[in-house]
Amino acid sequence: MNYEFFPRRDAVRSTEIDGTLGLRRESPAGRLTLDELRDAVSKGEIDTVIVAMTDMQGRLIGKRLTARFFLETNVSPQLFCDYFLATDMEMTLVPGYESSSWAKGYGDFALVPDISTLRAIPWLPKTALVLSDVTTSGGVPLNHSPRQVLRRQLDRLAKCGFAADMAAELEFYLFNQTFEEARSGKYDNLKFSSWYPEDGHIFQTSKDEPYIRSIRNLMELADIPIEGSKAECSPGQQEINLQYAEALETCDRLVLYKNGCKEIAYQMGKSVSFMAKLSETLSGNSCHIHLSLRNLETGASGFFDPSREDGMSDVFKQFLAGAIKHAPAATYFYAPNINSYKRFTAGTFAPTRLAWSVDNRTTAYRVLGQGKSLRFECRVPGADANPYLAFAALIASGLQGIEEELVLQDAFAGDAYEADNVPRIPGALYRSLDQLEASCAFEKALGEDVVRHYLHCGRWELGAFEGAVTDWEKLRLFERC
Incomplete structure (x- = not known):
């Protein structure tokens, strides 16, 4: 891996993005300023802007806006239901979160576009994407949103x-x-x-x-x-x-x-x-x-x-x-799923x-x-x-x-x-969650509310697995137990 700094690129134009996908059109590519986006929209080269955030599982979540609307509203924050940072991989409405619940009405938070991330997406026709920071509807940064956890x-x-x-x-x-x-x-x-x-x-x-x-x-x-x-x-x-x-x-x-x-x-x-x-x-x-x-x-x-x-x-x-020293407490963030721990072999x-x-x-x-x-x-x-x-x-x-x-x-x-x-890496999800819960250092570094939020996320995942009947159990026990 070449470890030299690679500078940010300016927007470029491509007449042949990749023949394999059949995308042979005059199109902007790379980073875009708002002025470059306006120009591309006026020429009919971009008609859609994805405003996205990252959920706890690391997936992109967001909205597709018409590029016209995105520009006309002056890149305003997009309101989004706050349950998107309180679900599991199946998008289950997980109970028990302090930040989001039926008792709180599943209100809105805001996706605040970070214009420095605006870029054309060359594999999606006439589409640009901008990543967002997440705040409350009143503009207060949401501490447990993944991008904000790193920013802190x-x-x-x-x-x-x-x-x-x-x-x-x-x-x-x-x-x-x-x-x-x-x-x-x-x-x-x-x-x-x-x-x-x-x-x-x-x-x-x-x-x-x-x-x-x-x-x-x-x-x-x-x-x-x-x-x-x-x-x-x-x-x-x-x-x-x-x-x-x-x-x-x-x-x-x-x-x-x-x-x-x-x-x-x-x-x-x-x-x-x-x-x-x-x-x-x-x-x-x-x-x-x-x-x-x-x-x-x-x-x-x-x-x-x-x-x-x-x-x-x-x-x-x-x-x-x-x-x-603090790897045991950090391991949940390195290995967030039941399946993650089967890799440590x-x-x-x-x-x-x-x-x-x-x-x-x-x-x-x-x-x-x-x-x-x-x-x-x-x-x-x-x-x-x-x-x-x-x-x-x-x-x-x-x-x-x-x-x-x-x-x-x-x-x-x-x-x-x-x-x-030599100490082992925690070998199971419940072990890493216990280590995180016991860590004063992580509570101090990330904040008590953030640690509680992700502990709840991990324990819900653990419980979902423990209640599931797997193919392994059927193969092992159906006839022979």
Whole structure:
């Protein structure tokens, strides 16, 4: 991963966005200013603006507005029912939230467009999208909205004189069948895009290239800069790396990218899955997070100290020590679903032990790079994590290490899977929720109300699973118990 800053792109125009999708039209692409949007609307090149937020599960939620209305109302906040931050994956009206309930009438909150995120979406005809911050209908920031949770940690970081530059490696599985076909077959006998482990294979990726090339090129046109793509360990498993940027910008790109991967797959008669563990026989889908700190005053790396033999500054060591110490409480935000914990399996490149190393993929934290590119990689999150929440949890943990002036233990060497003396990552959803509930540090960093909100979210998910009768139970017990 090339860890050099990639500047924001200006809007560009494309006469051929991607032949695979049949999108051969004169169209704006990339970031848009309001004046550029007005110009595109006047020429009939854009007629729809999606105003979107991210829900707790990391999905884009919002409204499609006519572009005319969006501009005529002067980009005003869009009112939205507050239950969208109080539901589960099934959009169930979950009882028990303090912020939203039948007793409170399920009122409105507001989506406040962040115009810096406005861009044309080249895979959707004549469509632009803007991400939003969420406030109460009276304009007060909603602390438990994922983008605001991250903003709060970035503000704390700025008070220490730093900004976070981050990237994430997001994996998924590609299938040569539609989402509807996969669902009608109850996700059994899936048509993986490859029938054999394809890690790094050029021939197999050439077969996948019509879809993967579309992702690379269309994301580039949407100002979501791509480094490259490669096949991962298991049949059909893919990784497309986004270029790194400031933390909030990276998260914005990630949620647009993930949604776009699904939309483009749908248009091409394919499907993709970002489930953390699709099968016990397959590699899990990760969301490895790379993080470095930048001094806001000088622009220099906050992690690199040229006077040290190892190059690691005190800030680096304290931050990494905090990330490790507070990982048990942070794990819920890295692994928010029942399925997430099935990924933490020895010998699969997913971590099981809370240790750090220098370039050792068996540990949860891996130190990489030299000089200004010195950083660490947190290997705990899965592809099902909400990036805003995962990034916020990692930064909160690191900041706690600085506040506590923690001492970083020596780097681990060897096979961490066999290290019985190293603490484990919480191995189940209920364990990570217990760790979060017991953490005074996270209560302080995120706020009591935010922690209660997400604890309720996690415990509802746990209860929903515990009440379900699974195929595994039927296969095991129907005849033989």
